[in-house]
Amino acid sequence: MYRPATRALAVLELLQTHRRISGVELAQRLGVDGRTVRRYIAALEELGIPITAERGRHGAYLLVAGFKLPPMMFTDDEALALSVGLLAARSMGLTEASAAVASAQAKLERVMPERLMARTRAVADTVMLDLARSAAAGTSDTLFALSAAAQQCRRVRMGYRAANGVDSEREIDPYGLAHTGGFWYVVGHCHLRRGLRSFRLDRITEVVTQATLFVRPRDFDAVAHLTFSLATLPREHSVEVLLHTTLDDALERLGGTMGLFEPTEAGVLLRAQVDGLDWFARQLARQPFDFSVRGPEGLRAAVGALAARLGASAARGG
Numbered sequence: 001m002y003r004p005a006t007r008a009l010a011v012l013e014l015l016q017t018h019r020r021i022s023g024v025e026l027a028q029r030l031g032v033d034g035r036t037v038r039r040y041i042a043a044l045e046e047l048g049i050p051i052t053a054e055r056g057r058h059g060a061y062l063l064v065a066g067f068k069l070p071p072m073m074f075t076d077d078e079a080l081a082l083s084v085g086l087l088a089a090r091s092m093g094l095t096e097a098s099a100a101v102a103s104a105q106a107k108l109e110r111v112m113p114e115r116l117m118a119r120t121r122a123v124a125d126t127v128m129l130d131l132a133r134s135a136a137a138g139t140s141d142t143l144f145a146l147s148a149a150a151q152q153c154r155r156v157r158m159g160y161r162a163a164n165g166v167d168s169e170r171e172i173d174p175y176g177l178a179h180t181g182g183f184w185y186v187v188g189h190c191h192l193r194r195g196l197r198s199f200r201l202d203r204i205t206e207v208v209t210q211a212t213l214f215v216r217p218r219d220f221d222a223v224a225h226l227t228f229s230l231a232t233l234p235r236e237h238s239v240e241v242l243l244h245t246t247l248d249d250a251l252e253r254l255g256g257t258m259g260l261f262e263p264t265e266a267g268v269l270l271r272a273q274v275d276g277l278d279w280f281a282r283q284l285a286r287q288p289f290d291f292s293v294r295g296p297e298g299l300r301a302a303v304g305a306l307a308a309r310l311g312a313s314a315a316r317g318g
Contacts, residue, residue, distance in 0.1 A: 007032070008040040009075075012049060020054070020062040079116045082108060083123035143177070145207040146186045150174040155191075155212040159205035167205070168192070173214035176222035177201075180230075180257065187222045189214070198226055227256040235273035239280060239299050243268040245289035253287055277302040285310075 007030055014021055014029060026037045041061060045051055050064035086105055105124065109117045149156045157171050174188040183200050190197040239259075243250050244267040251261060259272025274280045281302035284291055293300045 008043045011037070011040045012044055015051065015061060015063045020060040022058075022060045026061070076116070076119070079112070079120050080123065083120045087124065142201055142204055142207055143184065145209060146174050146201070146204075147177055149207075149209050150176055150186075150188070150216075153214050153216055155210040155214055157208045157210060158199075160199055161203045161205055163203075170199075171210070172197070172199070173216075175216050175220045178222040178226055180223060180226050185222070185226055187225050196225065198229060228260075230257040231259050231272065233273060236275045237273070237277055237280075237296060237298065239270075239272050239274055239277070239296065240294040241270045241272075241284065241299075242266060242292040242294060243270055243287075243289060244291060245287075249289065254283070258283070278306070281306045 010030060011026060014026060023034050023037050026040075027034050030037070030040075041051055041053070052062050052064060054060050054062070105120070109120070112120065146156065153173075155171055155173050157169065159167065160170050161167050171191040172186070172188045173191075174186050176188075177184065177186050179185075183202065185198045185200055186204075187196070187198045189195070242264070247261060247263045247268050250268045250270070254261075254270070259270050262269040262271070272280070277296075277298045280299060284303065285306055293303060
């Protein structure tokens, strides 16, 4: 748990990282109110840290030019966050990640006290993240170029190779990037299709940032868009199943990309688009709650066939 002194140091780190930062942004990053931020600033000033406060509507805090922090210091929570973050980077399909993670870990260890270094090494040696499904994201340059363009609200021109192998050139306004279902995506307005689209990064062959600026939709959520678009993507079969459980339980066990979940008095109605009914029957059978198939008949048949096969396997015994 953060103590006031730790939060004051976090303010100091943010002040050095950003040339200037507003009190509102400091409060949002730390999860506190503006009055608390002012207390942290006052505490730093009492320690002799030279901080300048710009007054007015667009005011901000900034360190006096030339001031530098001493060598990096990490709390236990910060060291844990860094260690887990490096593990995630190695496991999420970033092509140059292995060498970069090893290099970053070595640099961090050089400035860490022995106790913290031992803890971070323990995390690296013993913790495993279940991200094995992650596919390659393409080059790190692609991720950097798109994230920078999204931050700066600049249009990009990119080469894209679809799943069927057809190449195209697109101009998109990148609203954000997300990792879901084992893949990295960029989501934005595609000027070729004149609508909101998502593109897998491992299929992008080239990215060129343009000078044209765009306005990102307010509070755009790339993960929410991807979840909805993947769940509603037209496929061979439309299925409808009543899950006898709660909405939270259904989402936790099946994931939001499985389909659209609607709470009802009888349970949760799941509407989904699937290519394989046998596969979908197996997914339902894995769940600890009961369900009722509303359609199609082919799904009822697939569930019945699966039940019969499992019953026959149980009857055979040893």
